[in-house]
Amino acid sequence: MSVVEILRNPILILAVLFTVLVSCNKNEETSKPNIIYILADDLGYGDVSIYNNNSKIQTPFIDELALNGVMYTDAHTSSAVCTPTRYSILTGRYNWRTRLKQGVVSGYSKSLIKPNRITVADFLKDNGYNTAFIGKWHLGWDWSITQTDSLDIDNLKARPEVDFTKPIKNGPNTHGFDYSYGFCGSLDMPPYVWVENDLPTSVPTRITKGKSGQGTWREGLTADDFTHEQALPEITKRTVSYINKNANQKKPFFVYMPLPAPHTPILPTKEFQGKSKLDNPYADFVIMVDRVVGEVTKALEANGISENTLIVFTSDNGCSPAANFKQLKSKGHNPSYDYRGFKSDIFEGGHRVPYIMAWKNKIKPSKSDQLVCTTDFFATVVDVLGADLADNYAEDSFSHLSTTNLSSDAPKRESIIHHSVRGEFAFRKGDWKAIFCAGSGGWSYPNINIKKSVYDTLPTVQLYNIKNDVGEKYNLQAEHPEIIKEFKMDLLKIINDGRSTEGVKLENDEAPSWAQLGKLEEIGL
Incomplete structure (x- = not known):
């Protein structure tokens, strides 16, 4: 049939237009990359071997990610401790604008994110993504508290009474995640309870005694299905399972994977104990974190979706003194590299972190000294999708997409x-x-x-x-x-x-x- 005949037939014109629209929509959908954000916990800038020529800890999987993406050398967390940084990653907003002016929240604290606050998960969900949180939340959520104790629930020593048979409120599912599985505080903060899609998977019936040293955790309620040593493997297994299930679906996916390691309790599993040969469990735990990154990238390769998946890897602050800096330095390893201080500090060692953004065969490998903050993930994702950023959210977020070979007209961060x-x-x-x-x-x-x-x-x-x-x-x-x-x-x-x-x-x-x-x-x- 000739073009003239098609143009004379209104029904055929509508059919052609419909086909074009469907094709455009399909191309638009497939052009949206899957996104995985892996957040290590208390990993130092100098603990990643590609960032530290003198590193005595080898991290081949993280290094490979850096070699295939953009390796940022001047990247910083919004805070020198974890709760505030996590808030900023998800909201694109400086943490000190909230009620939390210093320190962190406890395992019983109410949600730091207000219900009407737009998160990057909300944004991606509205833009056609399946969204998942798997790991350590540490932003507070609202337990069904039946009786408080004499301490404020933000206090790390608080022990309120909780009805664990009831769903939590204002948790990950409230803030844009279709699927969620994790625990509320740090791995050293009670209650030690897995919560899946707002509901505790088991009612805690026992008290685990606190431990000291590098394997430290606070005494508190613990569920029968919660084992500290298996927390990192469980998060890894769940994440890989999610990737396998959602690979090659019509909708792209976003996975926020905040790890509980190498934060205390420093508990490398048997396979990794002694692996670093530095006589320090922290170094072994870092190697275990590196393997986790490898498990994720292998899952992407196995499902044939590496070339349609954007990965960001970073840490929530600098290395904690629990790593035993003195002992590690005696072995020639400095978790803070050449920078002063460590986790908690206003000095560079407190907040300068490894930061890698990789998208296989899309982002060309390079090294960037562009100033970056962890608040910038939100604006960068918006930029990747070619969407608009509303004026009333992500107010401290700047896209760093222009540091790649991908086009971007977004303004760069000039201060932090x-x-x-x-x-x-x-x-x-x-x-x-x-x-x-x-x-x-x-x-x-x-x-x-x-x-x-x-x-x-x-x-x-x-x-x-x-x-x-x-x-x-x-x-x-x-x-x-x-x-x-x-x-x-x-x-x-x-x-x-x-x-x-x-x-x-x-x-x-x-x-x-x-x-x-x-x-x-x-x-x-």
């Missing part, structure tokens, strides 16, 4: 706010980093717990040229008061505007009147 376990602030722009507190702001020396007469002699403001002084040894605040003044004003503006991206002014969850803001106001520059 760092946050310590004690709620102290630092502001970074270009090569300069201003710290608006004395000492580490965390657990490393010097901190607020040292002798007061010594702590009071420390400068209340610090300024480092991160490019020339990666170890943050030389405080140049006296030589450059103009930088301190500029950065203070930039920081205050971002705090008070409720956002760091362009757009209308937004509100923080709580008014910015916390102690840290007061400290900034006192700096008379």
